[in-house]
Amino acid sequence: MTFSALCPLPSALTATAIIVLASVLSAQAPSPGAGIIRGRVEVKRAAPRAERRPAVNELGMPGPHDPIDITRSVVYLETAPSAAFADVEPARARMDQRNETFVPHVLAITVGTTVDFPNSDQTYHNVFSLRGPKPFDLGRYAAGRSRSVRFDRPGIVRVFCEIHSHMSAFILVFSHRYFAVTGADGRYQIGRVPPGRYTLVAWNEGAVRESRPIVMLEDQSIVEADFSVR
Amino acid sequence: MSIVRIRSLAPLLMVLGVSGLAPTRANAQDLPSGPISLAQGRVTLGLDASVSLSTEKDDPADPAHSGWFNYTDYEHSTMRMARIGMTASVRITDGISFLTEVRSENGDKPQPYAMFVRVKPMKSRPFDIQAGRIPPVFGAFSRRRYTDGNPLIGYPLAYQYLTSLRSDAIPVDTDELLRMRARGWRPNYKLGAQTVGTGMPLITAFRWDTGVQARVGPERLMASVAVTNGTLSDPRTKDTNDGKQIAGRFQWQPAVGLTIGGSAAHGNYLADAVLASVSLTGPVRSMQRAFGADGEYSRDHWLVRGEALWNQWEVPTLQPALNASSFFVEGTYKIRPGFFVAARIDTLRFENVATSTLTRTWDAPITRFETGVGFYILRNLLAKSTYQYNTRDGGLVRQRHLVAVQLHFWL
Known part of the structure; x- marks a missing residue:
C-alpha cells in the first residue's frame, strides 16, 4: 500500500491501483502459522514545534496548550495478502480535543472505521480536513459534545481545527489490518502476519517514510525490524 | 506600476508563487501551514x-466617477490592494514577550502596525499589561486577524469609511462643514492645516495607537482598559496634543460560542496646532467620545457578528457636537469543507446640523451591502470573491x- 502524501509522486488514484495490484500479486490467505513483526522506530530528527501564530491582536497572553507528541510513528505493510482486505471490519476510534491538542496526534484505522471527535475543552473547536480521502468539516460544537466521521477510503487525512491554527493531527486509513502505531518507547508489533515477502514501511509526521523488505517464513514466529527516522 | 513598487511586491509574489508550485511536489495540505519557530519556540514568525x-x-482626475467608498486613511482602497505583513513574537521569559507586526501596502515603505511588550506578572492570574503600539481595546472588528478574520474583502464602514472631519x-x-459632505477623501477647511489630507473614520482599523493597556480576567469575563496618545479615529505614535485617550472594554461569554462586548473611549483628537489657530473663549471642546456594543454567536457551520457604535466629535467652532452612529451585522455559513458564503449589511449615519438656510446631516449617510464566497485552496490559502453595493x-x-x-496566503 502506498500513500500519496508519503511518496510524493503517486497520486491517490495510483495508490489505489497499487493496492489492488499488490493484493493480487501477493494473494495468500492468512495461515495458522502467521507470525509477528515487531521492532522499534527511533525518531532522530528534531521535533518541529507547533506554535501559535504571533498573537499580536490579542489583549493578553494566550493560554497554554499541550505540546504535540510527534514521536509516534506508524509501521505498516505496503502490500498485504488479498484476504486481508476482506478481513477488515468496521470499527470505532476516537480522536479527542483536549487542551487545544488532538489526542492522539496520529491515529491509524482501517477503512470503514468511524472516528469520534469529542470536544473535551471549555471552548469551541471546529475539526476539518480539506483534502485527501475524506474532506469534512464538523462545524463548531461545545465541550462535552462529539461528532464523528466514517472513513471509507484509504489514505492520509490531515486534521485541523479552524479556530486554533496550532492544532493538527493525522489519520492514516488502511485497507488492511497490518499496521501498528508505535508506543511511547517507539516499539511496535504487527500480529497475525502470514508467511510471505513484504515491504515494511515506517511513517512519521512530515512525510518521513522508511521502507525495507522483509520475509516471514512458514516456520518463523517473529521477525524483528527496527527503523531509524531522521 | 513603478520599478520600486514591483521590487516591493517581490516578496509577496514569491510567496504566492511557492504556494502554486508546491502541490505538484507534495500533498497539498503538506505545505507549510504554521508559523516559523526558532530558538526552541522562543521566536515565532508569521x-x-x-x-x-x-x-x-x-481616480482624482475623474471625480465624476470616483466615490472613494473603500479608501482608508492610508489612501489605499481595501478592494484594490497588495499587502504583505510579517508578525513576530519573541518570548523573553514565560511572562514577558515582545510582539510586532510590520506591514507594507501597495509597495509602500513597511510600517510597524503593532510593536509592544506584553507582560504577565502573575503566572496563575489572568492579568496582562501591554505597552507600545498596542491592539485597540475598543470594539471587536479592529482586533480580528486580517488573514481569516474578515469573511469579505471590504471593511465595515465605521472602521474604514472616511468622514469629512480631520x-x-x-x-x-x-x-x-456641509460643503465637505461626502468628501472624506479630500476635505479641506480654513482653520488649521492647509495641506492635502484625508478625513477620519470613526475608528481606524489600519493604524494602532501607542500607549499602555491592562487586561484582567479570563476570556469568559474580561475587562480591559488602555491609555493612549491618539484616539480611535486618529491613533498616534507621537501625540499632537496634551490629552490622552482612555478606552475600556468588557467582554462576557455567557455560553460557549456567544460573546457579548461593550466598549467606551474618550480622548482629545484635535491637534494643538489647530486649536492655536482658533480664537476661543471658555473651555476648549476637542473631545472624541465613543460607545460600542458588539456580539458574536457561532454554532455548527454558522458565525454571526454585529456591532453598534455611537461616536461624537466636538469641534470648537461648532455647536452642538457632531454625532455619528454605525451598525453592521454579518454572517458566514460554510456550505461544504473549505467553501463558505458570507454577507454584511452596514450603515453609517450622521446627525443633523443647521445652517442659516437649511438643516442636513453633517456628512452624507451611507449604506453598504457586501456578499461573497470564499474557498480555501489550502488551509492557509484563501480565495474570496465579493459583490459590494454602496449607496450614499x-x-x-x-x-x-x-x-x-x-x-490570501498566511503562515
Whole structure:
C-alpha cells in the first residue's frame, strides 16, 4: 500500500491501483502459522514545534496548550495478502480535543472505521480536513459534545481545527489490518502476519517514510525490524 | 506600476508563487501551514500576503466617477490592494514577550502596525499589561486577524469609511462643514492645516495607537482598559496634543460560542496646532467620545457578528457636537469543507446640523451591502470573491456596484 502524501509522486488514484495490484500479486490467505513483526522506530530528527501564530491582536497572553507528541510513528505493510482486505471490519476510534491538542496526534484505522471527535475543552473547536480521502468539516460544537466521521477510503487525512491554527493531527486509513502505531518507547508489533515477502514501511509526521523488505517464513514466529527516522 | 513598487511586491509574489508550485511536489495540505519557530519556540514568525482586485477604480482626475467608498486613511482602497505583513513574537521569559507586526501596502515603505511588550506578572492570574503600539481595546472588528478574520474583502464602514472631519483642520462654521459632505477623501477647511489630507473614520482599523493597556480576567469575563496618545479615529505614535485617550472594554461569554462586548473611549483628537489657530473663549471642546456594543454567536457551520457604535466629535467652532452612529451585522455559513458564503449589511449615519438656510446631516449617510464566497485552496490559502453595493445621500457618486476578488496566503 502506498500513500500519496508519503511518496510524493503517486497520486491517490495510483495508490489505489497499487493496492489492488499488490493484493493480487501477493494473494495468500492468512495461515495458522502467521507470525509477528515487531521492532522499534527511533525518531532522530528534531521535533518541529507547533506554535501559535504571533498573537499580536490579542489583549493578553494566550493560554497554554499541550505540546504535540510527534514521536509516534506508524509501521505498516505496503502490500498485504488479498484476504486481508476482506478481513477488515468496521470499527470505532476516537480522536479527542483536549487542551487545544488532538489526542492522539496520529491515529491509524482501517477503512470503514468511524472516528469520534469529542470536544473535551471549555471552548469551541471546529475539526476539518480539506483534502485527501475524506474532506469534512464538523462545524463548531461545545465541550462535552462529539461528532464523528466514517472513513471509507484509504489514505492520509490531515486534521485541523479552524479556530486554533496550532492544532493538527493525522489519520492514516488502511485497507488492511497490518499496521501498528508505535508506543511511547517507539516499539511496535504487527500480529497475525502470514508467511510471505513484504515491504515494511515506517511513517512519521512530515512525510518521513522508511521502507525495507522483509520475509516471514512458514516456520518463523517473529521477525524483528527496527527503523531509524531522521 | 513603478520599478520600486514591483521590487516591493517581490516578496509577496514569491510567496504566492511557492504556494502554486508546491502541490505538484507534495500533498497539498503538506505545505507549510504554521508559523516559523526558532530558538526552541522562543521566536515565532508569521506571514500574511494578499492581493485584492476590483472592477472599480477611483481616480482624482475623474471625480465624476470616483466615490472613494473603500479608501482608508492610508489612501489605499481595501478592494484594490497588495499587502504583505510579517508578525513576530519573541518570548523573553514565560511572562514577558515582545510582539510586532510590520506591514507594507501597495509597495509602500513597511510600517510597524503593532510593536509592544506584553507582560504577565502573575503566572496563575489572568492579568496582562501591554505597552507600545498596542491592539485597540475598543470594539471587536479592529482586533480580528486580517488573514481569516474578515469573511469579505471590504471593511465595515465605521472602521474604514472616511468622514469629512480631520484632526488637523476644522471648519469655521456649519456652512463650510456641509460643503465637505461626502468628501472624506479630500476635505479641506480654513482653520488649521492647509495641506492635502484625508478625513477620519470613526475608528481606524489600519493604524494602532501607542500607549499602555491592562487586561484582567479570563476570556469568559474580561475587562480591559488602555491609555493612549491618539484616539480611535486618529491613533498616534507621537501625540499632537496634551490629552490622552482612555478606552475600556468588557467582554462576557455567557455560553460557549456567544460573546457579548461593550466598549467606551474618550480622548482629545484635535491637534494643538489647530486649536492655536482658533480664537476661543471658555473651555476648549476637542473631545472624541465613543460607545460600542458588539456580539458574536457561532454554532455548527454558522458565525454571526454585529456591532453598534455611537461616536461624537466636538469641534470648537461648532455647536452642538457632531454625532455619528454605525451598525453592521454579518454572517458566514460554510456550505461544504473549505467553501463558505458570507454577507454584511452596514450603515453609517450622521446627525443633523443647521445652517442659516437649511438643516442636513453633517456628512452624507451611507449604506453598504457586501456578499461573497470564499474557498480555501489550502488551509492557509484563501480565495474570496465579493459583490459590494454602496449607496450614499450625497457626493458626486451616490451609488457604486463593484465586484472584487482576493487571494490570501498566511503562515
